[in-house]
Amino acid sequence: EAGVTQFPSHSVIEKGQTVTLRCDPISGHDNLYWYRRVMGKEIKFLLHFVKESKQDESGMPNNRFLAERTGGTYSTLKVQPAELEDSGVYFCASSQRTGNFYEQYFGPGTRLTVT
Amino acid sequence: GENVEQHPSTLSVQEGDSAVIKCTYSDSASNYFPWYKQELGKRPQLIIDIRSNVGEKKDQRIAVTLNKTAKHFSLHITETQPEDSAVYFCAASSPSGTYKYIFGTGTRLKVLA
Numbered sequence: 001e002a003g004v005t006q007f008p009s010h011s012v013i014e015k016g017q018t019v020t021l022r023c024d025p026i027s028g029h030d031n032l033y034w035y036r037r038v039m040g041k042e043i044k045f046l047l048h049f050v051k052e053s054k055q056d057e058s059g060m061p062n063n064r065f066l067a068e069r070t071g072g073t074y075s076t077l078k079v080q081p082a083e084l085e086d087s088g089v090y091f092c093a094s095s096q097r098t099g100n101f102y103e104q105y106f107g108p109g110t111r112l113t114v115t
Numbered sequence: 116g117e118n119v120e121q122h123p124s125t126l127s128v129q130e131g132d133s134a135v136i137k138c139t140y141s142d143s144a145s146n147y148f149p150w151y152k153q154e155l156g157k158r159p160q161l162i163i164d165i166r167s168n169v170g171e172k173k174d175q176r177i178a179v180t181l182n183k184t185a186k187h188f189s190l191h192i193t194e195t196q197p198e199d200s201a202v203y204f205c206a207a208s209s210p211s212g213t214y215k216y217i218f219g220t221g222t223r224l225k226v227l228a
Binding site for chain 1 (some may be wrong): 119121147149151157158159160161164166204206208213214215216217218219220221
């Protein structure tokens, strides 16, 4: 079974620019989560989708971040305009909606550097 | 708010020795506690997990213990090997929190050959 994939693996942009990160969850996983790890700190929750609906976006830092999951398959996370403090590794994870829904499968992450 | 504290932040052990990483959580509704291992440049991988109705779980050289009263849980790795070197994250999950994970800050484990 294919795992969670993320694109791009790395992105370097200048402050003020826009970046869009993409996550493809495991096929059939209704739950999709976005997390972020800023250098040396914990992996922090950003938001949670169930299919195309946002269930919890309490972790989104501010309105410069916009997440979508149209059609309930892949998700995108757009940062516009990017600031220096947005640098970090953005992880996506997915899980089943039934059965062992606790276990989240992580993607390899997108390393975002804002200069 | 909810948080998970993890100690130590770095840990060096000799090959063959044991390693213990400890976490404390704040949300008493948490009922699922996974441990992830992240090797350099790779994705976090689940290595073991425990639910709140169990006090201990073991899988070969890895074990996790949970003390619900004290809100502590720990990862124990015995007979460490160089390939155990990685960053380990503990997390807590609660049904009241849409099952999102609250992570600790990670422990960088180095196993010295």
